[in-house]
Amino acid sequence: MPLPTPRTHLASILFLATFCACSAPDPEAPLVVEEEIPLYDFDDAAPWYPCPDTASFDERVVEVVAMDRVHQYFGDEDRRTVESPVTFPEGDWSQVGLKLELACPEGMVCDHWDRTASLELITNPDAAPEDQTRVEVARHITPYRRGMCQYIDLTPMAGLLRGERALRSFIDTWVGPGHEQGEGWEVSATFYLTPGYPEAADEVINLIARRPITVGEVEPDQNVASQLPELSFTLPESFRRVEAHLTTTGHSFGNTRNCAEFCEMRHDLLLNNDALLSVNPWRSDCALNPVSPQAGTWEYPRNGWCPGAVSVGERINLTDAVQPGENTLALDILLADGTEYDNTSPVDLLPSTQVALKLYVWR
Numbered sequence: 001m002p003l004p005t006p007r008t009h010l011a012s013i014l015f016l017a018t019f020c021a022c023s024a025p026d027p028e029a030p031l032v033v034e035e036e037i038p039l040y041d042f043d044d045a046a047p048w049y050p051c052p053d054t055a056s057f058d059e060r061v062v063e064v065v066a067m068d069r070v071h072q073y074f075g076d077e078d079r080r081t082v083e084s085p086v087t088f089p090e091g092d093w094s095q096v097g098l099k100l101e102l103a104c105p106e107g108m109v110c111d112h113w114d115r116t117a118s119l120e121l122i123t124n125p126d127a128a129p130e131d132q133t134r135v136e137v138a139r140h141i142t143p144y145r146r147g148m149c150q151y152i153d154l155t156p157m158a159g160l161l162r163g164e165r166a167l168r169s170f171i172d173t174w175v176g177p178g179h180e181q182g183e184g185w186e187v188s189a190t191f192y193l194t195p196g197y198p199e200a201a202d203e204v205i206n207l208i209a210r211r212p213i214t215v216g217e218v219e220p221d222q223n224v225a226s227q228l229p230e231l232s233f234t235l236p237e238s239f240r241r242v243e244a245h246l247t248t249t250g251h252s253f254g255n256t257r258n259c260a261e262f263c264e265m266r267h268d269l270l271l272n273n274d275a276l277l278s279v280n281p282w283r284s285d286c287a288l289n290p291v292s293p294q295a296g297t298w299e300y301p302r303n304g305w306c307p308g309a310v311s312v313g314e315r316i317n318l319t320d321a322v323q324p325g326e327n328t329l330a331l332d333i334l335l336a337d338g339t340e341y342d343n344t345s346p347v348d349l350l351p352s353t354q355v356a357l358k359l360y361v362w363r
Contacts, residue, residue, distance in 0.1 A: 037061065037194050039095045042153040048290055049310055051099055051149035054192065062193040064088060066167040071105050073184025075176030082187075083168045085125065088161040094196025096158045100138055100310065101149040101188040111182035114296060114307035115142045116251060116354060117171040118210055119189060121157075125166035134168070134209045135160060136356040139247050142171060142185060143308030144296035150310045154191070156245070156360040158200035161191065201243075201360035207231050207329070208357040210247075214350050215260050215333050216343025224333050231329045233359060235322055241362040242322050244269060247313030248281055248333075248356075250303030252349045257335075259343065260351035264336035265303055272328055275321035279314045280336055281305075303353075318359070331357065 037058045042049070054063070066086040072079050100119065104110040119138040124131070137154055154161070167189060175182045213227050220226060235242065248267055250260030257263040264282045271277070281304035289298065291308035298307040305311045333353055335341050343351060 036196055037094070039194060040097060040151075042097070045151065047285065049150040049152050049312070050290060051101065051151045054099065057192065058194070060195055062089060062091070062195070064191040064193065066191060067169060067187055067189040069103065069186040069188055070169065071184060071186050072169060072171045072173065073105075073176030074174050075179065077176075079176075079184070080173055081168060081170045083122070083166050085164065085166050087164055088191070089193070090162060091193065091195055092198040093155070093158045093193045094199050095194040096154045096161060096200075097151055097192045098138060098154050099149070099151050099188075099190045099192065100140060101147070102142060103147040103186045103188070105177075105183050105186050108177065108183035110145050110147065111142060111173050111175050111184055112145050112295065113142075113173075113175075113181065114144055114298070115172045116249065117142055117169070118354075120168045120170070120210065121160060122166035122168055123160055125164065133206065135204070135206050135358065136210045136247065139210070139249060139305075139311040139313065139354070139356065141249070141305045141307050141309060141311065142173075143291050144294040144298055145182065146291070146294060146308070148291045148308045152310055152312055155199050156201045156243070157204055158193070158198070159202070160204055161193070202363045203236075203361040205233050205359040205361065207233065207359060208331075208355055210354060210356040212251075212352040213333060213355050214352050215250075215265070216255065216341045216346070216351050218342055228331050228355075231331075233327055233329065235324055235327060235361060236363055237324045239319075239324070239361055239363050241360075242318045243360045244316040244318050244329075245313055245358050245360060246279060246316060246356075247311060249305045249311050249354045250351065251354065252347070252351045254347040254349075255351045256343045256345045257341070259303075259341060260353055261302055262300065263303060263341075265341070265353065266334045266336050266338060268332040268334065269316065269318075270330040270332070271318060271321040272323065273330075277316055277318070277321065279316065281311075281314060282336070313356070315360075331355070
């Protein structure tokens, strides 16, 4: 299990940061911090990101609990989606981690099936639902019949974690209390903010909030291009780095090539009609998942995910492919060899890819 490791930004750092050990900080009690706090090594924790012993974190790390064993299920009440308000402190953060934990409901059994799930930050929770801005902070797939705990890096998004926000949890479950195939999940989500030299992106551009894209359809009004029209975004006159954070998970099986869960698919980003960058999120390592043993087909390779694991997505360096001012981006979803996918033997549940895309800009 990886432990926090030191990293030096400057020989000495002096900054103001709100402070509290493992609780919401007092905004009127700033603390002068004169030495760096050790940072957690997320790279060493990849690709499974098991939860560390957070009690070992430096006492200056701020803990913000957003959800604490919230029961999600489907039944007489639809709690597939739940939302909790959360207040983030002001401050400069050298690192932000998210601890995501799923547990079996007390006195009950976990859902028997692997379910698509997501945590989204609502940056304007007081707005009407149709006007709210949703930014995905974690994509995950529930395990078969057991709990899990993962800890992932949200540092580039730290600038969004300020003031009054809401956290929305979605689990695509269809069972609940008394159901013979399980009674849902209890969800906990806790943020850990490390005061220090700010490492957050200066701007987060949310291009695609999480949404399903049907793949394999040949009709012009149903193909990928019709669902994902070209996107435009504006960059400042000067910037140091621009990254795309693309998260994709493929779902459904029994279609041609057993797509989109059990077929390899390529995701192309075309920048300014010129630069083409491709990623293939195929997971061939599911059998190594430490969240085991599970029931079901948890060991099988899958398109962008494994049961009982977070899907952290791909961070792609766009710095040399973009320009100050206006830019365009087109996203396409193809087979791994770059050819179009044609679903000639569809089943009732058409193959789809859950897509989220945001840009991080450092000036």
